[in-house]
Every structure is written in structure tokens, then in C-alpha cells.
Amino acid sequence: MTVLETAPVVPTTVSHPTACPRWCKDRHAPSAHHFGPTSTAHWSPQVILPNPAPLQGASAVMMRAELYRGDFDAGTGEPVLYVQGETDIDMTPDEADIFIAQLQAFVDTLRVLRRQMV
Numbered sequence: 001m002t003v004l005e006t007a008p009v010v011p012t013t014v015s016h017p018t019a020c021p022r023w024c025k026d027r028h029a030p031s032a033h034h035f036g037p038t039s040t041a042h043w044s045p046q047v048i049l050p051n052p053a054p055l056q057g058a059s060a061v062m063m064r065a066e067l068y069r070g071d072f073d074a075g076t077g078e079p080v081l082y083v084q085g086e087t088d089i090d091m092t093p094d095e096a097d098i099f100i101a102q103l104q105a106f107v108d109t110l111r112v113l114r115r116q117m118v
């Protein structure tokens with residue numbers, strides 16, 4: 001029986017912080033990243049959907065969205081669209097008009113973020 005020997009797998013050396021994707025908010029400030037010897041977190045600027053009529057004690061923000069890429073060890077991660085929901089809302093007709101316009105702009109911005117996930 002022949003046993004084929006293969007070369008040992010040697011991880012590629014990557015230094016952290018890793019190189020930034022174009023959308024990274026810290027691409028001009030490598031030391032501003034959250035990073036360690038084996039990981040780097042890249043974040044885009046955060047997009048916010050405001051809450052036009054916050055309930056008492058509720059957040060003035062409905063949703064937040066941003067791109068994220070976590071690089072670990074010797075590789076680079078896949079970009080993800082990270083979205084957070086913050087609160088609920090009830091609205092008058094005028095507030096609903098404002099909210100609908102803001103929501104449409106938020107969705108349009110999500111499409112822009114989605115196209116940047118390369």
C-alpha cells in the first residue's frame with residue numbers, strides 16, 4: 001500500500017488588524033479596530049431608522065443596521081448585514097407619514113449595504 005505524503009498544512013500568516021474592506025469605518029485608522037493577536041472586527045458606519053414618536057421611556061431609534069466582517073486566525077470572514085430592532089411604536093397619521101418615508105429610506109440604504117457585501 002502506498003501512502004502519499006502531503007506537506008503539512010501551514011497556516012498563512014496574517015497580522016491583525018487585517019486589511020479593511022472598502023466599507024469599514026476604521027479603514028484609515030487600523031488601531032481603532034477591535035482586534036487582538038488572532039482576530040479583527042470590521043464595522044461599517046451604522047445606519048439608523050429613527051422613531052418619530054417614542055413611547056415614554058422607549059428608544060428614539062427603531063432599528064440599526066451595519067455591515068460586519070470578523071477575521072479570525074489566518075483567514076478573512078464573510079461580510080454580514082447586522083440588523084438590530086430596538087422598540088415598538090404607535091403613531092398618528094402625520095407621524096405614520098414620517099415613519100413610512102424614513103422606513104423607505106432605511107430600506108433603500110439596506111440595499112446599498114447589501115451591494116457592498118463583497
Ligand SMILES: [Zn+2]
Pocket residue numbers: 019020021024025026027033041042043
Ligand atoms: Zn477595518
